[in-house]
Amino acid sequence: MNGFERRKQKKTEQIFAAACSLLQKYGYSKVSVNEIAAAxxxxxxxxxxxxxxxxxMFAEMLEDWMDKQLAKYEEILESSLAYPEKLKAVMLAEAGQLKFLLEDLRDVQHLLGNRSEEKLRQFFMKLIAKGRTEGYIPMEFADELVQRYLNMYLREFRQGVxxxxxxxxxxxxxxGLSNT
Amino acid sequence: MNGFERRKQKKTEQIFAAACSLLQKYGYSKVSVNEIAAAxxxxxxxxxxxxxxxxxMFAEMLEDWMDKQLAKYEEILESSLAYPEKLKAVMLAEAGQLKFLLEDLRDVQHLLGNRSEEKLRQFFMKLIAKGRTEGYIPMEFADELVQRYLNMYLREFRQGVxxxxxxxxxxxxxxGLSNT
Amino acid sequence: MNGFERRKQKKTEQIFAAACSLLQKYGYSKVSVNEIAAAxxxxxxxxxxxxxxxxxMFAEMLEDWMDKQLAKYEEILESSLAYPEKLKAVMLAEAGQLKFLLEDLRDVQHLLGNRSEEKLRQFFMKLIAKGRTEGYIPMEFADELVQRYLNMYLREFRQGVxxxxxxxxxxxxxxGLSNT
Amino acid sequence: MNGFERRKQKKTEQIFAAACSLLQKYGYSKVSVNEIAAAxxxxxxxxxxxxxxxxxMFAEMLEDWMDKQLAKYEEILESSLAYPEKLKAVMLAEAGQLKFLLEDLRDVQHLLGNRSEEKLRQFFMKLIAKGRTEGYIPMEFADELVQRYLNMYLREFRQGVxxxxxxxxxxxxxxGLSNT
DNA sequence: GATGAATGAGAGTTCATTCAT
DNA sequence: AATGAATGAACTCTCATTCAT
Known part of the structure; x- marks a missing residue:
């Protein structure tokens, strides 16, 4: 990587960092490009x-962010933890993180793009498959359902616990709620 | 009610309907008052x-909407259904309804205001109390936790199932996920 | 005057009072008709x-006000005071009064209208004539000049002394400033 | 000064000129920024x-204008004219100039800001001090009074003579009016 | 290639005035 | 005759985007 590219790389990171921080603070539509540029x-x-x-710009920033997040998830999945601990770790990895995935949902989910969503889906499929292999997820629950279930919890944890x-x-x- | 009041009432409803519909379609910051007025x-x-x-305007529209929604909930709570059926009915009462409670979270939750939030909280408390009386919600789960749990599901159902x-x-x- | 006319008269006075009060507080362009109507x-x-x-509306209100003011001036002019005392009295009669004659000058002077301005000019002519008769205003100063001189002082006093x-x-x- | 700065400087001057001219013609609240921008x-x-x-914008324009005006005054004060001639020159330097200092008084005086007002006051103090030294302003008139007196005349001259x-x-x- | 300056399109909001009752 | 409701036109201001250097 030559000097020009390094410089561009650095500026891109500055922009991503500013965009990310301001997105969390104010939400997509209330942050202006000028503000981000200034920051x-x-x-x-x-x-x-x-x-x-x-x-x-936000789409690329989010993809970048999601890639990093998925790397953490993969690491957890490959770790030696027991399965329930892995789930817990994945969920807590979100806590306190990018809340905007919730907040400006329509804007941001759409921005996240198919590529990232697909990557995330694939991670979920692996996670579920592992859960089935290890006997934690019964066969009678369809993949689709479990995925939704996981997602629901992830979203809840993202809001902060x-x-x-x-x-x-x-x-x-x-x-579940039943205690027997 | 005289002519003036009827007319005003009617226009208010038209505005609420337009605001509600456009809010769902585009989100708070992307809908302009001009659009709503035109619609x-x-x-x-x-x-x-x-x-x-x-x-x-949005705050009043949401309060109006929430009051109607709560009326439905109360009716379900007072019905002769079995408790689990009641829960199901409450959750399904949301389905296909106001998704924006999720979507522009920061804006809209803030708009919903303390009054409505308090009303909703009180309904939840009654719902939970009834669940405990009838043995469906064990004492070991704190009110706060159950409320969050219910909320999580409600939000999920709001997105449409x-x-x-x-x-x-x-x-x-x-x-829960465990099947034993 | 019948009942209708009395009512109209009363409302007109209420409007004048509100308009006058709000004009002084906020200036011509910052007062809305709705505010005045409400007040x-x-x-x-x-x-x-x-x-x-x-x-x-403001024009008529100002004419009304000016007529009352001129009545006071006439009374002073006809009084038995010495001439310098009369001048002083006229000037002080303005003090603390309608400052807006200064403040939104362009708007308000234009509103005041030719009729009122002419009445005021005529009063000044009488005042000056009297001053000449009594030896307080030398002939070498033209009417026009003296009028301007008086006006300048009046304006100054209107701002409050x-x-x-x-x-x-x-x-x-x-x-004058020279002390000899 | 590079190209950017020159251009900005030029545009600033165009804006000041347009704002000044339109302010005099229509007064603060009746001029829209759109009009000024167009002009x-x-x-x-x-x-x-x-x-x-x-x-x-108006505040900065006025400060700019006032600085230029004060520069003229200072030049007059430092000139070799006799004192009365200096006073006359200062007053005539205003003639035909910014009448708005009178007209939208509330708005504009407030905009003029403390800085400019203070600069003007200081110039007046010097002018008065010089007048006393040269024997044209008797000690028995307080600074405050003379300042007001000067101001009254200045305002009168600003309206045009x-x-x-x-x-x-x-x-x-x-x-004064007395001729003896 | 990177920038500071500039902008067109549109936002929310106000208000003198008119309309319907 | 008097009103409450309704409005069109205009306002200040914002911002994603482009232009000129």
């Missing part, structure tokens, strides 16, 4: 030179 | 005469 | 029924 | 990029 010490024009539009609530929530995950 | 066959100025600000998935989701609600 | 416990439509336009400054200002009026 | 051959957005708000009236007005300034 990244870059000209607004540079943002457009790099990404074309505001939307595209205080640690004292994490444990009981996970118990509900496995055993 | 409601009303001048933008009228919207401001009625509600003062865009924000206030096809009926074939409703049943298994409710099974998970009571018995 | 006068009257419908905005009534204001337009009576006066046609906002501008016309604290009583301790009134006396020296009047001394300057007669003897 | 300055600039986009309305540019005005807001430069100054943030309409108010701030035809030259034939300037001389007698200045005679009144020194000797």
């Amino acid at each position: 990244a010490h870059v000209s607004p024009a540079t943002v457009f030179n790099y990404f074309g539009t505001k939307e595209q 205080d640690p004292s609530q994490a444990e009981p929530m996970l118990r509900l995950f496995f055993y | 409601a066959h009303v001048s933008p100025a009228t919207v401001f005469n009625y509600f003062g600000t865009k924000e206030q 096809d009926p074939s998935q409703a049943e298994p989701m409710l099974r998970l609600f009571f018995y | 006068a416990h009257v419908s905005p439509a009534t204001v337009f029924n009576y006066f046609g336009t906002k501008e016309q 604290d009583p301790s400054q009134a006396e020296p200002m009047l001394r300057l009026f007669f003897y | 300055a051959h600039v986009s309305p957005a540019t005005v807001f990029n430069y100054f943030g708000t309409k108010e701030q 035809d030259p034939s009236q300037a001389e007698p007005m200045l005679r009144l300034f020194f000797y």
Whole structure:
């Protein structure tokens, strides 16, 4: 990588960092490209030179972020933890992270794009497959259903859980409300 | 009710309907008051005469909507259904309804206001209390936890479920992922 | 005057009072007809029924006010005071009064209209004539000049003088800055 | 100064000129930023990029204008003219100039800001001090009073005097109405 | 290639005035 | 005759995007 590319790489990271931080604070429609450019010490024009539009810029930032997140997930999946611990770890890996996946849902989910969504889906399929192999997920629940179930919990955890609530929530995950 | 009041009432409903529909389609920040006014066959100025600000207009619309929704819930709670059926009915009462409670979370939840949130919370408390009396909700789960759990499911159902998935989701609600 | 006319008269006075008070507080362009109507416990439509336009309404209000003011001036002119005392009295009669004659000058002076301005000019002519007769205003100063001079002082006094400054200002009026 | 700065400087001047001219013609609240932008051959957005708000734009324009005006005054004060001639020159330097200092008083005086007002006050103090030294302003008149007196005349001259009236007005300034 | 400046299109909001009762 | 409701036109201001250097 030559000097030009390194510089571009660095600016891209600054832009991503600023965009990410401001997105969380104010939400997609309330952050202006000018603000992001200012926070990244870059000209607004540079943002457009790099990404074309505001939307595209956020899309790339989110894909970048999602790739990093998925790397963490994969690591957890490959670890030596027991299966329930893995699930817990995955869910807690989200906690306190990008809440905007919830907040400006329509905007942001659409931005996240098919590629990232597909990657995430594939990770889920592996996670579920492993769960079935290890006997934690009964066959009678269809993949689609379990995926939705997992997703629901992930979203809940993304909003933030205080640690004292994490444990009981996970118990509900496995055993539900009925106590018998 | 005289002519003036009837007319105003009617226009208010038109505005609420237009606002609700457009809010779902595009989200809070992407809908302009002009669009809503046009859809409601009303001048933008009228919207401001009625509600003062865009924000206030949505707040009142949401409160109105929430009151109607709560009325349905109460009716279900007072019905002769078995408890699990009641829960199911409450959840399905949301399906296909106002998705925006999720989508522009920051904006809209804030708009919903304390009054409505409190009303909803109180309904939940009654629902949970009844569940405990009838033995469906064990004492060992704190109110706070159950409320969060219910909320999580409600939110999931709000996004829409096809009926074939409703049943298994409710099974998970009571018995969790574990199948033993 | 029958009942209808009395009612109209009363409403007109309420409107004038509200308009006058709000004009002083906020200035011509920052007061809306709706505000005035509200303050006068009257419908905005009534204001337009009576006066046609906002501008016309203020014009009539100002003419009304000016007529009352001129009546006071005439009384002073006809009184038995010494001439310099009369001048002083006229000037102080303005103090603390309608400052807007200064503030939104362009708007308001234009509103005041030719009729009122002419009445005021005529009063000044009488005042000056009397001053000449009594030897206080030398012939070498043209009417036009003296009128302007008086006006300048009147405007100054309209902005408000604290009583301790009134006396020296009047001394300057007669003897100027030179002290010999 | 590079190309960017020159261009910005030029546009700023165009905006100031347009704002000044239109302010005199129509008064603060009746001039829209759009009008000013059009007259300055600039986009309305540019005005807001430069100054943030309409108010701030006028404030800066007035400060700019006042600085130039004060420079003229200082030059007169330092000149070799006799004191009365200096006073006359200062007053005539205003003639035909910014009448709005009178007209939208509330708005504009507030915009002029403390800085400019303070600069003007300081110039007045110097002018008065010089007048005392040279024996044209007797000690028995307090600074405050003289300042007000000067101000009153300045305001009068700002409204415009035809030259034939300037001389007698200045005679009144020194000797008042009394002729003895 | 990167920037600071500039902008067009549109946002929310206000208000003098008119309309329907 | 008087009103409450309704509005069109205009306002200040924002922002994603483009232009000129």
